Amino acid sequence: MKFNDLFVSREEMFSMGIEELSGQHYVSFPVSLGVVDYEEYYAIDRATFERFEQDLPAALEFVTRARKRELDQLLIIQPGSHRGTAI
Template identity: 40%
Template sequence: MHRRPDAARRYRGAVRFVSSFVDREAGYALGVEQESATAYLSIPVSNTLTDYEEYYALTEAEYDALLADAGLARAFAESCRRREQDERLILKPGTDRGEPW
């Protein structure tokens, strides 16, 4: 069972995101962070220095629903790109926050 999204803010060890599903066309991935067992949806972003991923915490029910419904997952990824889900960010971005692809 996945922990609540709040658990993602309490990392003690290395952060290890493992994707279980990737939609390259829509530009998102679903998976579970191994240390906290927190489910996530990630999107690619770029800043002036590098390309990286932003990871948004999901409940277990949300994770299951997004895995089962690609349309719902794509809509959620777009909401993340519009920064409407920033309270769910597992790792908070720095001052040079990237722009979604």
């Protein structure tokens, strides 16, 4: 997989982009497992991506829900048995 960030919010610590091999749009944010940090990637469709580009509060609402693990069904890569915590 090749994730290409097209939008990055350093203040809110999330990004949006497209996975280049599949064309899947995503929202991602950093997660910490203590000894290692990594990104969790959540699938969104193109229309949602375009809406989030114009509506930051809607994107932040999505990110907040994902950080609470309310949107796990949208994870592009399923986490292992030891899952990190959103940073």
